[in-house]
Amino acid sequence: MNKNERPFIKSMFDTIAPWYDFLNRFLSLRQDVSWRRKAVKSLGLDEKNPKILDMACGTCDIGLEILRQNNSAHITAADFSWEMLKFSKKKISIKNKSKNFSLISSNALFSPFKNEIFDGVTIAFGIRNIVNRQKALENFYFSLKKGGKIAVLELTTPENRFLKSLYLLYFLKILPFIGGLFSKNYHAYSYLPESVINFPSSRDFLKIMKNAGFKNVKYKNFTFGICTLFTGEK
Numbered sequence: 001m002n003k004n005e006r007p008f009i010k011s012m013f014d015t016i017a018p019w020y021d022f023l024n025r026f027l028s029l030r031q032d033v034s035w036r037r038k039a040v041k042s043l044g045l046d047e048k049n050p051k052i053l054d055m056a057c058g059t060c061d062i063g064l065e066i067l068r069q070n071n072s073a074h075i076t077a078a079d080f081s082w083e084m085l086k087f088s089k090k091k092i093s094i095k096n097k098s099k100n101f102s103l104i105s106s107n108a109l110f111s112p113f114k115n116e117i118f119d120g121v122t123i124a125f126g127i128r129n130i131v132n133r134q135k136a137l138e139n140f141y142f143s144l145k146k147g148g149k150i151a152v153l154e155l156t157t158p159e160n161r162f163l164k165s166l167y168l169l170y171f172l173k174i175l176p177f178i179g180g181l182f183s184k185n186y187h188a189y190s191y192l193p194e195s196v197i198n199f200p201s202s203r204d205f206l207k208i209m210k211n212a213g214f215k216n217v218k219y220k221n222f223t224f225g226i227c228t229l230f231t232g233e234k
C-alpha cells in the first residue's frame with residue numbers, strides 16, 4: 001500500500017460490494033443512474049468500437065451505460081477491490097455483456113496501461129477516495145489517445161448555503177444510519193460524507209486536471225450541486 005492511500009478503502013469497498021447497487025439507487029433516489037448517463041454522453045462515443053477505460057469501476061454501472069449508448073464499445077473496467085470485481089463478473093455475465101469487458105484488478109495510482117490506447121476514460125465516484133489525485137489523473141492522461149476525452153463524476157457539496165445545510169443534515173445524520181443498517185458497515189457510510197466534504201472545490205479540481213495535462217477542462221453541476229461532472233481532453 002502506497003503512503004498516498006488510505007489503507008482501509010480497499011477493505012471497506014470489499015465489505016459493502018453486495019449492497020452497493022441497492023444502496024446507490026436507494027440513497028440517491030435513482031439520481032445516480034441519470035448522472036452516469038450524462039457522464040457517458042459527455043464522451044461523445046459516436047465512432048465504432050471505441051476503447052474505454054473505466055477506472056474504479058465498482059459494479060460496472062458505467063461500463064453497462066457505455067454499452068447502452070454504444071454497443072460496439074470495449075470497456076476495460078479496473079478496480080482494486082476484488083469483491084467489486086467478483087460482483088461485476090457475475091453482473092455482466094447475467095446481462096450477457098462479458099465479451100465487451102476486460103475486468104482488471106488495478107490500482108489507479110499504479111496503472112498498468114500503455115501509452116495512448118484508450119479513446120475515453122471515466123472514473124465515477126472514485127477519485128475522491130484517492131489521496132494523490134493528480135498522479136491518478138496523470139496515469140489516465142498517459143493512457144488516453146490524443147483527442148480522447150475524460151469524464152470524472154463525483155459527489156460534491158451544494159454551494160447554496162440553505163441547500164448545503166439541508167444536504168449536510170441528510171448526509172451526516174440520515175445517510176450513515178441507513179447505509180450502515182443495510183451494509184452493517186457504519187464506518188463506510190460515515191466515511192462517505194467525510195470524503196465528499198473534504199473534496200476540493202470544483203474550480204480547484206479543474207486546476208488539478210489541468211496540472212495533469214488535460215485541456216478544455218470544464219465542470220457541470222447536477223441536482224443542486226450534489227454531483228458534479230468534470231470533463232477534459234488530451
Ligand SMILES: C[S@@+](CC[C@H](N)C(=O)[O-])C[C@H]1O[C@@H](n2cnc3c(N)ncnc32)[C@H](O)[C@@H]1O
Pocket residue numbers: 009010013055056057058059060061062078079080081084106107108109123124125126129130
Ligand atoms: C464509490 S465506488 C464507485 C464505483 C462505480 N464507479 C460507480 O459508478 O458506482 C468507488 C470504487 O473505487 C474503487 N477504488 C478506490 N480507490 C481506488 C484506487 N486507488 N484504485 C482503483 N480503484 C479504487 C473502490 O474499490 C470502489 O469500487
